[in-house]
Amino acid sequence: MITTIALDLDNTLLTSEKTISPRNEAVLKQLHTAGIRVVLCTGRPIKAIQPLLKQLGLTTPTDYSITFNGGLVQQNATSEVLARTSISKADIAPLYAYAKTLRIPLDVIDLTQVFSLVDLGKSTYETFLNGLMPFHDVTFDELPADDQFGKVVSSTTKAVNNRANLPESVKAKFHAVPSRRNLLEFLPQHTDKASGLKQLLAHFGEDYSNLMAFGDEENDLGMLEAAEVGVAMDNAIPAVKAVATDHTLNNDADGVAVFLEQYFSLA
Structure with missing residues (x-):
């Protein structure tokens, strides 16, 4: 039923x-x-x-x-x-290293706010959310170490197109899935x-x-x-x-x- x-x-x-x-x-x-x-x-x-x-x-x-x-x-x-289901800053570290290599932006989201990792370049994600959550521009070093995050997103077709090439260190921590053709979401594994x-x-x-x-x-x-x-x-x-x-x-x-x-x- x-x-x-x-x-x-x-x-x-x-x-x-x-x-x-x-x-x-x-x-x-x-x-x-x-x-x-x-x-x-x-x-x-x-x-x-x-x-x-x-x-x-x-x-x-x-x-x-x-x-x-x-x-x-x-x-x-x-x-x-x-x-x-959450991820920590330590979990995000290998993803950040991969993003630096690929030169793609990352935005990290917790229950109430979004942290844009501006040392990777500002993404279009803030424009997409259009004021629905507050954004804070931080470097990865400034990302709170004691926070629990729901997901990380990369608002770019380059991230989506390179999903098959994710390193094992990222695959071990994340389930990566596109929710749009230009938005790749990194969710906690499983x-x-x-x-x-x-x-x-x-x-x-x-x-x-x-x-x-x-x-x-x-x-x-x-x-x-x-x-x-x-x-x-x-x-x-x-x-x-x-x-x-x-x-x-x-x-x-x-x-x-x-x-x-x-x-x-x-x-």
């Missing part, structure tokens, strides 16, 4: 204009009112998705989101952390949206057999493969379509709502 619907945001739930369409909103609200859990799954911090959570009415005590691409499971209204959802489902005494997931990009592969019902958008990459159990229309054609209306026989 499906009790939980997990939704990637960009190019899945959101239109090309980064909005939730009226049809998607109405269907998700209907299912949420009926007792189905609706879980937004994203690489963004929870602060950055609060407008979407409020739009969908996902603000009750049992409403959670998967943030940092699985590294954090948080209660929507309070941001209380249910589960967290962390992805599926691992975050597993922790959330266990909190409710459930498992992947209760999960339906929607996605389009490589960072959605794990949750679509694990879910009882894994739905690939028509605009999804071939690898996502290959692991999905089902397919739907693209993100600009209300693909999420169309599938849910059919699956749950909504009027």
